[in-house]
Amino acid sequence: RACVALRVHHAPLLHKLVRWYCWSNTYLRPKPLPSEHLDELLELAELQLELSFxxxxxxxxxxxxxxxxxxTPRQVLALLSALARFSHFxxxxxxxxxxxxxxxxxxxxxxxxxxDLVNAFNIHLCAVFDGPAALKHWLTEDEAMKSFFQVHTSQKFYQTQDQDRTAFLQSDVYLTLKEAADAEGLNLQTSDPGDVYHVELVSVDAKxxxxxxxxxxxxxxxxxxxxxxxRWYVPITADGSPEGDPLAQNRCRQFRYMFRGAVQKVRHLQAMGYKTAAVWLSEWMALKSQEERRAYLRAALGSPDRRTAAFSPAPPVERGGDYS
Incomplete structure (x- = not known):
């Protein structure tokens, strides 16, 4: 939980934590797990999903x-959702x-x-994008499955996307981003209401x-x-010796790494066929002029001879956690 709050992905540490949990689950905990122990398992899985571990x-x-x-039914849905978001079927x-x-x-x-409802819809969403073809066919063609996810879970998921869209359209980020895109002659607009994911800007003729x-x-x-x-990313292959420099292990000093729901969103957009470009708000909100923003957007879109903004070596600027 502390790693998520601090935005720290230390893979060797997370690996040890998960191994300890799995060992205790095998040798110390009753089988089958009581309901309260299932909640502990689900909490651990959610934290690992947040960190993309x-x-x-x-x-x-x-x-x-x-x-x-x-x-319980809630716990089974949560187990299915966690597995689907891990792309494990x-x-x-x-x-x-x-x-x-x-x-x-x-x-x-x-x-x-x-x-719970948003996560339950991810069972359907992630299986369709990441699951095997037979499972995808079953979820999209079986009337009972279609009815369950459409009636009971989809509304809350799409509601969260619409809320994100509304917040973005009311923000200064939208104004400055759209202004820079228009100045660059890019034919971009905000994604339409009802799209699977709210996307800040997409090609006008995307569909x-x-x-x-x-x-x-x-x-x-x-x-x-x-x-x-x-803020901090240490890969599983990092040298864990006491003599090693812990600061040198932090890959965020050279590159940008996303986590939480952004990882799934970008992966699914790419699966749809989009060319994705990341705008890191910690950097965008520090830009002072339209020319700086235009240059940043060009870099993010991968213009020739430009380093992509997703891998900018500049130190992160802690400004604003949202569109505000």
Whole structure:
């Protein structure tokens, strides 16, 4: 939890933490896990997802609990959502998904929080984008599955996207970003309401180019908020010896790394066929003139002989965690 709050992804430390948890789960905890222990497992999985940390051991523990008789419908949906967002679809996934969707009562669904509903929709969303073809076909063609996700979970997910869109359109970031894009002669607009993801700026003819499989992919400019940008990233391959310089291990001194929901969003936009460009708000909000913003946008879009803004070596500027 502290790593998420501090925006620190220290992979060797996270690896040790997850290994310790999996060891204790194997040798110390009762089987099947009681409901309260399942909540601890789900909290750990959510934190690893926030940090974009992958662990096959943790995913195996999540998968084995899909058949846990102590798991409530909320917990089964949360297990499925975590696995889907990890892009891990074990053989138990389809069976558990069909069972929980068929057996969840109205009171079970009414007890889900808005965050639970958004995460539940990610079962469908991530399976469609990241899952095997057979699972994708089943989720999109089976009437019961389509009805469950459309009726019970999609509304809250799209509502959060619309809220992000409204906040962006009312912000100074929108004004300065659109002004810079127009000055550069870029034919960009805010994504349409009802799109799967709110995207700050996309090519005006994006849908036509995606549908026609055009040779030149449409552009999607994605703003990375400060809360979605790591302060500290140490890869799993880092030298952990006491003699090593801990500051030198921090890759954020040279490059930018996103985490939280921005990772999934960018991955799915790329899967749709977009060419994505990152605008890091910690940097954008520090720019003083339109010329600086135009130069930054050119770099983000990968103009020739420019270093992309996503990998700018400049030190991060801690200004604003949102569009404000």
């Amino acid at each position: 992958q662990s096959l051991d943790l995913q195996a523990v999540l998968a084995e609990n899909l058949r846990n008789p102590h798991a 074990p053989k138990e996934f389809k069976e558990a998904c069909a069972r929980v969707c068929a057996e969840s009562s109205d009171s079970d669904l009414a007890a889900l929080t808005p965050a 036509e180019r995606l549908n026609s499989a055009a040779a030149s992919p449409p552009t999607a400019v994605v703003c990375i908020k400060s809360r979605e940008q790591l």
